[in-house]
Amino acid sequence: MAAADDLKFQEFDDAANLLAANPDATTISIEEPVEIPKNQHSRLQEPGREEDDELLGTDDSDKTELLAGQKKSAPFWTFDYYQTFFDVDTYQVLDRIKGSVFPVPGKNFVRLYIRSNPDLYGPFWICATLVFTIAVSGNLSNFFIHLGKPTYHYVPEFRKVSIAATTIYAYAWLVPLALWGFLMWRNSKVMNIVSYSFLEIVCVYGYSLFIYIPTAILWIIPQKVVRWVLMVFSLCLSGSVLVMTFWPAVRDDNRRIAVATVATILLLHALLAVGCLAYFFDAPELDFPAPIIPAHNGTTVITKSH
Amino acid sequence: MRDLKAVGKKFVHVMYPRKSSALLRDWDLWGPLVLCVSLALMLQGGSADSKDDGGPQFAEVFVLIWFGAVVITLNSKLLGGTISFFQSLCVLGYCVMPLTVAMLVCRLVLLASTGTVSFIIRLIVVGAMFGWSTLASTAFLADSQPPNRKALVVYPIFLFYFVISWMILTFTPQ
Numbered sequence: 314m315a316a317a318d319d320l321k322f323q324e325f326d327d328a329a330n331l332l333a334a335n336p337d338a339t340t341i342s343i344e345e346p347v348e349i350p351k352n353q354h355s356r357l358q359e360p361g362r363e364e365d366d367e368l369l370g371t372d373d374s375d376k377t378e379l380l381a382g383q384k385k386s387a388p389f390w391t392f393d394y395y396q397t398f399f400d401v402d403t404y405q406v407l408d409r410i411k412g413s414v415f416p417v418p419g420k421n422f423v424r425l426y427i428r429s430n431p432d433l434y435g436p437f438w439i440c441a442t443l444v445f446t447i448a449v450s451g452n453l454s455n456f457f458i459h460l461g462k463p464t465y466h467y468v469p470e471f472r473k474v475s476i477a478a479t480t481i482y483a484y485a486w487l488v489p490l491a492l493w494g495f496l497m498w499r500n501s502k503v504m505n506i507v508s509y510s511f512l513e514i515v516c517v518y519g520y521s522l523f524i525y526i527p528t529a530i531l532w533i534i535p536q537k538v539v540r541w542v543l544m545v546f547s548l549c550l551s552g553s554v555l556v557m558t559f560w561p562a563v564r565d566d567n568r569r570i571a572v573a574t575v576a577t578i579l580l581l582h583a584l585l586a587v588g589c590l591a592y593f594f595d596a597p598e599l600d601f602p603a604p605i606i607p608a609h610n611g612t613t614v615i616t617k618s619h
Numbered sequence: 620m621r622d623l624k625a626v627g628k629k630f631v632h633v634m635y636p637r638k639s640s641a642l643l644r645d646w647d648l649w650g651p652l653v654l655c656v657s658l659a660l661m662l663q664g665g666s667a668d669s670k671d672d673g674g675p676q677f678a679e680v681f682v683l684i685w686f687g688a689v690v691i692t693l694n695s696k697l698l699g700g701t702i703s704f705f706q707s708l709c710v711l712g713y714c715v716m717p718l719t720v721a722m723l724v725c726r727l728v729l730l731a732s733t734g735t736v737s738f739i740i741r742l743i744v745v746g747a748m749f750g751w752s753t754l755a756s757t758a759f760l761a762d763s764q765p766p767n768r769k770a771l772v773v774y775p776i777f778l779f780y781f782v783i784s785w786m787i788l789t790f791t792p793q
Contacts, residue, residue, distance in 0.1 A: 392696075399697040402767040434698070438775060445782055452789070469789040471675040 398433040413520040416554045423513050431512035436519020440485045446529045448474040451593030454533040489514040507562045517558050521551040535597040552579050626650045633713045646705050651712020654719050655684045661722045687779045695772045702763040714756035721748035722787045749784040
């Protein structure tokens with residue numbers, strides 16, 4: 314009996330007929346009809362939160378959280394438990410690498426690519442490749458820089474491989490551990506929207522190191538300007554992946570702590586790059602004594618070491 | 620005697636890599652041990668200004684090869700491979716043989732001269748043997764992997780033999 318225009322919702326035919334028959338019955342609409350109250354709800358939301366949803370991917374994060382809870386059920390002393398961390402296909406690994414090299418502004422790497430399937434394949438083998446790339450490229454670059462100098466004798470510098478391995482693996486696994494502990498501690502004090510598991514943080518750090526592999530190869534070029542341009546470029550790319558991942562996680566905290574956290578992340582990342590460049594690659598214009606070649610007619614020729 | 624014949628047969632299998640199951644079925648680690656030790660011994664005697672700058676020590680080569688082979692085997696098993704642990708170690712170890720041959724050739728070439736020509740010869744030889752090793756081990760191991768993860772398993776093998784080739788190529792005598 315109650316007129317259909319008393320109701321706010323746009324009714325479908327069945328419900329309209331039913332309501333015409335029994336106006337006081339409560340109605341529940343289970344299906345999500347397109348015209349319904351997305352408009353009403355979004356009016357209640359703050360306008361700034363929409364971009365956060367995009368950043369967080371909250372539209373499917375609930376589902377993926379549930380799924381994540383169901384996935385890893387094997388006890389940690391069985392082989393199957395660790396197999397769940399290698400449950401990736403070739404195209405997935407390539408996608409994640411692509412996502413770390415071409416960061417989309419506003420998209421969170423973890424939510425977009427990891428999606429509750431963190432893998433250990435990427436971080437481990439990217440670190441291994443980076444170790445050997447840096448060692449080999451450093452060796453090659455030193456060889457080309459010192460080539461032609463009469464006092465130079467080539468050495469393979471194999472000891473540097475172990476130093477590179479220690480540094481890079483420590484960075485890629487201990488810094489995520491510290492960061493995860495820090496985020497857990499802050500989480501207990503301040504309710505954050507976003508919290509990452511330890512493996513997801515390891516994943517982000519591992520994949521963000523990928524850009525340094527081609528950078529290290531290009532660092533063979535013995536020009537200081539070129540090397541620093543490459544370094545800044547790769548630092549911007551991988552740093553932006555890290556910032557876009559961790560900014561939503563610390564944003565709700567005290568402003569100064571949030572900024573300090575992100576600044577520390579970037580600082581450590583930059584330290585790694587600068588340290589590798591300084592230690593493994595000799596400077597192109599090193600102060601080697603310029604060889605003085607006495608020419609036959611008595612004048613001496615000083616060759617510039619460049 | 621029977622073991623020696625089995626080892627010898629596997630060496631022949633590596634030289635002409637075909638998809639045969641003999642290498643996989645009767646695995647043994649004698650061949651890899653002999654190859655690893657001989658490679659590590661041949662990599663000794665490199666030049667060094669100080670202890671820190673020289674080539675790899677015996678223990679470093681040994682650990683690199685065995686630890687590398689174990690890690691690659693674990694990797695392929697974790698990705699869902701059906702090959703057993705020691706079978707994979709056996710294959711990876713035997714496929715170091717072309718690189719050991721390359722090391723032998725390099726040392727012989729270095730006895731003759733150390734100039735650019737010898738470097739080019741060494742580069743070609745090591746490069747060819749690196750390709751042979753990788754292809755041989757891939758031929759044996761690739762079938763036991765799930766099809767959409769083959770590249771994920773082959774890449775570490777490539778890296779492993781690349782590092783060994785690099786050590787061989789950068790060997791400089793005193």
